[in-house]
Amino acid sequence: MxxxxxxxxxxxxxxxxxxxxxxxxxxxxxxxxxxxxxxxxxxxxxxxxxxxxxxxGGKLMSGEVGGVGVDLGAESVLARRPEAITLAQAVGLADALQPPTTAKASIWTRGALRPMPTGHLMGVPGDLDALAASGVVSPEGLARAAEDATLPRTEVGADVAVGEYVAARLGREIVDRLVEPLLGGVYAGHADAISLAAAVPQLLAIAQRERSVIEGVHAALATAAQNPNPAPVFTGIDGGxxxxxxxxxxxxxxxxxxxxxxxxxxxxxxxxxxxxxxxxxxxxxxxxxxxxxxxxxxxxxxxxxxxxxxxxxxxxxEYAGMALVTLAYHRAELGPLPGSGFLAPPVDGRAIKASTFSSNKWGWLDKAAPESFVLRTSLGRQAEEAVLDLDDAELVARSRADLREAAGITATPYATAVTRWHAGLPQYxxxxxxxxxxxxxxxxxxxxxxxxxxxxxxxxxxxxxxxxxxxxxxxxxxxxxxxxxxxxx
Known part of the structure; x- marks a missing residue:
């Protein structure tokens, strides 16, 4: 019927x-x-x-943790593409669109939270001075990246792995400490397998056109910066x-x-x-x-x-699975937390791959729950989905241990939630x-x-x-x- x-x-x-x-x-x-x-x-x-x-809704899902409404899946959209904004406006959410705050993200690597370097394209630097100032890579890694200026142009065909291309131009450390965590945040995959053509087509165009990838990225970012009315890179929705x-x-x-x-x-x-x-x-x-x-x-x-x-x-x-652990704290029990969160490069062997300080990142959340502080961590990626089989208590414990070491968070959350996304992200x-x-x-x-x-x-x-x-x-x-x-x- x-x-x-x-x-x-x-x-x-x-x-x-x-x-x-x-x-x-x-x-x-x-x-x-x-x-x-x-x-x-x-x-x-x-x-x-x-x-x-x-x-x-699929991977878009809201819920409550400790009485606070939060996203338990995707939390933002790329605002420099029009489709999500157009659809949100068409269904009555125009007034609810909100970009994140100006809080900056960090990378937890080489024993410290270090500022995300400015002037990069999916972790590929366009400014070696900014990269040096961040402290994300070692002096040896910087020296290797600087060789890009003297290398002949790498011949790139229709496609190549992101990690393979970047390592050949800039060295392994740029891949491990910058490209891998940023790319992994999108695909929950591995830079040495992910397609440059599918994942970062702008970089493929630079690779096929320019001799120096750093100079090419720098030029591309400079061109983008000339837009007199640049839109926010990302945006969210009041309420999630x-x-x-x-x-x-x-x-x-x-x-x-x-x-x-x-x-x-x-x-x-x-x-x-x-x-x-x-x-x-x-x-x-x-x-x-x-x-x-x-x-x-x-x-x-x-x-x-x-x-x-x-x-x-x-x-x-193939698909990759991951788990999101959301933790709600009494704000008075926490010291100040810097920025919007951090990425954790897999090369450093941490349990978590990233943490978002949600109450710092989203003004609507800070306003909705001023006495609480919500953050979340992510664990797992392609071929590392065994972490999803751990019970909730273990995932919370591993997250808290890394948060203690990375950001000095010793307080006990008053509420927690674990969301498992089995086969959550297709691999490219x-x-x-x-x-x-x-x-x-x-x-x-x-x-x-x-x-x-x-x-x-x-x-x-x-x-x-x-x-x-x-x-x-x-x-x-x-x-x-x-x-x-x-x-x-």
Whole structure:
């Protein structure tokens, strides 16, 4: 039985097609919002969203720790891409958008919290004086990085591992103490495996064009600084980024979409002109098109018979797991904490990979809970997911031990929470763009089907939203206006 809501069109002779969106993370919700005209103009389809879990939002999730509302997943969006801002404004959150405070981050390395050096691109320095002043790398590491000025240009083809390229130009210490923790904060992966083309395309362009990578980064940053009205690099939402999926879901419902949770999909079947989506409960939904906004592993299962080649490629996409430990303290029991938090390079062997001093970073949180201080740590990355099997008490204990050593925090938190994100972040190894291109080429033979999500064209929230909009466009053969999709990866 098809339980979708029929929304009449202004042209009754041409009813809107029915699109089933499988997956209610931010990419799937963005696709639904585009299809129902929440963003980008009028409705172009009837929409049913099927989410397997009890809630919408995927890796965007809010919760309470010690009576304080916090993000338990992603906490900010890249504001220099327009998609997340556009979507938030469209669903009534324009006034809630807030950039972080001016508090600066540090790197916990070589036995101390050291200021994040200015003038870098994903850890690749454009200013050796600023790098020297930070103390992040040793004098030997600085000397090795300075050799970049005399080295011949490194020949780089279509792709190379980020760590491999940077180590060849600037030395291993730049990779270990700067690139690795910054890149790991985005992908929870390893710099020696992550694709330069997929993860840092700006750096690939510099590598292919410039002899000196440091001079190239410096020039790129100088050009960006000439913008007379630079937007904040990142922004958050008053009350947490976890508010965004709920607001999008509400807007989609108000626009006539049907959204269901606790509805996993068992199979897809293609007929001559349409699709049948079968839920694990045995319900069959007829659809003119399908958007798969699910992890690559789930897409591989659903496409195993329809497109075995694409399914094999999708099944090869690996994911990394991580745990977030949120700690709430009585502010009076803490001394002043510097900045917005710190990164911990894996080379130093610490348990945690990063800590965010959330009450310093987000003005809305400081205002909402002035007597409390909330911070969080992250543990685990690709091939190191065994940490997720530790019980909550052990993860809290390991976090507190590192916080004591790094920042002198000896107080006892009055509340804690552990959030585990199993298979949380897809990995982008060398060759990832080519893999995605092969998948999309193979699926071109299945009209009315599109994929979207973090596994393909970017793991950030704006990239996932843009991918949802692209999928909506693909299955309805419409056009996305230029102000909706920047085209930036």
């Amino acid at each position: 098809d339980r979708t809501t029929h929304t009449p069109t202004t042209d009754q002779s041409r009813p809107l097609p029915h699109v089933v969106v499988v997956g209610g993370g931010i990419a799937g919700l963005a696709a639904a919002a585009r299809l129902r005209g929440v963003v980008g103009g009028g409705a172009r389809a009837r929409v049913t969203v099927l989410e397997a879990s009890p809630r919408f 980024i976890g508010r965004l999926p709920g607001a999008v879901a509400d807007a989609c419902r108000a626009a006539g979409a049907e959204l269901r949770t606790d509805t996993p999909v068992a199979s897809l079947r293609r007929t001559a002109e349409s699709w049948t989506v079968t839920t694990e409960g045995g319900e069959e939904l007829a659809a003119d098109a399908v958007v798969l906004a699910v992890p690559a592993t789930v897409a591989a299962r659903l496409l195993a018979e329809l497109a075995p080649g694409a399914a094999a490629e999708l099944g090869g996409i 190894p060398v060759g990832h763009p080519e893999r995605v291109a092969r998948v999309e080429s193979a699926l071109a033979a299945l009209p009315g089907l599109a994929l979207c999500g973090a596994a393909y064209h970017g793991v950030g929230i704006p990239a996932c939203i843009a991918d949802g909009w692209r999928a909506a466009t693909a299955v309805t053969a419409g056009e996305v206006s230029p102000d909706l999709v920047s085209g930036t990866k």
